[in-house]
Amino acid sequence: MIDYENSLCEYLNEHSIPYSQNHPLKYETYFKQGGNAEFFITPTSIQQLTQTIAHLKRNSIKWKLVGLTSNVYFLSELTYGVIISTKNLTRLSFDGEAFEVDCGYPMIDLVRVTLTHGFGGNEGLEGIPGTVGGAIFMNAGAYGYTISDHLQTVTILTNSGEVLAISKADCEFKHRDSIFKKNPDYIIVSASFKYPKESTSLSAEKIETFHIARHCYQEFAYPNIGSTFSARSDFYLELFHESKTYTFLGYALKLIFKNPLSKLINRKKPTNEHLNLLALKYLNRNNDFVRSKKTLNILINNGKTDFLTLADQIITLRKKLKNDIPLENEIILAPLGGSTTLNRQITERAIAIGALNIKDLEKNTTKQT
Numbered sequence: 001m002i003d004y005e006n007s008l009c010e011y012l013n014e015h016s017i018p019y020s021q022n023h024p025l026k027y028e029t030y031f032k033q034g035g036n037a038e039f040f041i042t043p044t045s046i047q048q049l050t051q052t053i054a055h056l057k058r059n060s061i062k063w064k065l066v067g068l069t070s071n072v073y074f075l076s077e078l079t080y081g082v083i084i085s086t087k088n089l090t091r092l093s094f095d096g097e098a099f100e101v102d103c104g105y106p107m108i109d110l111v112r113v114t115l116t117h118g119f120g121g122n123e124g125l126e127g128i129p130g131t132v133g134g135a136i137f138m139n140a141g142a143y144g145y146t147i148s149d150h151l152q153t154v155t156i157l158t159n160s161g162e163v164l165a166i167s168k169a170d171c172e173f174k175h176r177d178s179i180f181k182k183n184p185d186y187i188i189v190s191a192s193f194k195y196p197k198e199s200t201s202l203s204a205e206k207i208e209t210f211h212i213a214r215h216c217y218q219e220f221a222y223p224n225i226g227s228t229f230s231a232r233s234d235f236y237l238e239l240f241h242e243s244k245t246y247t248f249l250g251y252a253l254k255l256i257f258k259n260p261l262s263k264l265i266n267r268k269k270p271t272n273e274h275l276n277l278l279a280l281k282y283l284n285r286n287n288d289f290v291r292s293k294k295t296l297n298i299l300i301n302n303g304k305t306d307f308l309t310l311a312d313q314i315i316t317l318r319k320k321l322k323n324d325i326p327l328e329n330e331i332i333l334a335p336l337g338g339s340t341t342l343n344r345q346i347t348e349r350a351i352a353i354g355a356l357n358i359k360d361l362e363k364n365t366t367k368q369t
């Protein structure tokens with residue numbers, strides 16, 4: 001048994017903090033990938049979360065915190081160390097004005113709870129499958145709505161172990177960005193929201209509309225973690241921006257396949273394969289590019305999608321997209337556990353053959369320091 005494991009087991013048992021050892025992440029994660037985690041810790045209260053973090057810090061043990069893993073790639077090639085999940089931190093309270101929500105509360109439930117209390121302002125967030133903490137971390141949003149719109153305060157656990165409430169302004173929210181991305185040591189513990197009153201039936205109608213809209217471009221069959229890049233307008237036109245010919249062809253295909261009549265005819269099986277094939281030609285790639293039929297901007301796990309495939313495809317798209325279109329997904333390379341030498345060899349091999357370009361992926365790659 002590795003040194004730290006005994007003392008961590010002892011501590012977690014003593015404080016009745018749930019955990020599992022050698023936990024297979026591939027059955028846990030949204031992308032259905034990932035090697036084993038030596039420890040997968042699932043605190044059931046904020047107190048257990050802060051106790052766990054304090055113990056890990058005291059003993060200089062690295063960890064990675066996750067919510068519902070709907071924006072992160074864990075790699076099946078790697079064995080991880082300590083992973084903490086907030087999925088059991090789901091307390092929500094309402095005082096008649098504001099909602100106080102723990103970080104692990106699912107976004108899809110928050111949308112429905114606010115609806116049943118007669119509030120609006122969350123409708124476009126329907127279908128974002130993460131937690132409130134994960135959503136605040138990257139200022140998740142869709143259809144002109146973001147999690148930060150009606151946020152009042154965020155309670156955080158700082159690097160020094162202090163628990164404090166910070167204002168919305170302190171969070172420095174931007175498009176899919178916040179102060180938390182720059183300070184991964186900050187942990188979002190809970191948040192409070194105040195929503196405007198809204199007619200329930202109008203709100204429900206909007207939720208329904210956004211839900212249906214998602215079916216047109218969101219992959220539902222294969223495991224995936226949503227959009228790879230956070231394009232602000234049409235992904236294909238953003239991809240073709242350097243080529244007038246491909247931009248013209250892209251517009252033409254949209255006109256043929258995305259006009260109201262074709263949309264109506266294809267409504268039960270919406271696809272963008274024609275645009276995907278055009279994009280593959282543009283990228284000089286063949287049909288083996290692992291993708292959703294709904295969009296090239298969603299990478300799927302088809303059972304054969306490995307680390308090199310993911311990294312290679314992300315880099316291929318990155319090279320053609322404008323730099324100001326951020327990579328939305330995060331590749332987790334730390335903390336490593338198990339045979340660290342083997343893990344390092346895999347990572348180094350990927351870098352050597354150019355499949356993982358650390359510079360390109362730097363911002364969105366959680367690395368061991």
Ligand SMILES: Cc1cc2nc3c(=O)[nH]c(=O)nc-3n(C[C@H](O)[C@H](O)[C@H](O)COP(=O)(O)OP(=O)(O)OC[C@H]3O[C@@H](n4cnc5c(N)ncnc54)[C@H](O)[C@@H]3O)c2cc1C
Nearest residue numbers: 067068069070071130131133134135140141142188225226
């Ligand atoms: C089908 C699908 C559709 C999606 N659609 C959208 C969309 O429309 N718009 C959009 O913005 N996103 C979308 N996403 C991406 C994803 O759902 C969001 O990014 C979500 O907010 C991630 O939450 P999570 O709990 O799963 O976070 P994770 O994936 O578990 O973690 C993501 C990052 O947040 C950090 N984090 C998580 N919790 C905390 C916390 N409590 N404190 C500090 N850091 C934390 C993690 O360390 C990690 O770095 C989609 C994903 C899928 C699979």
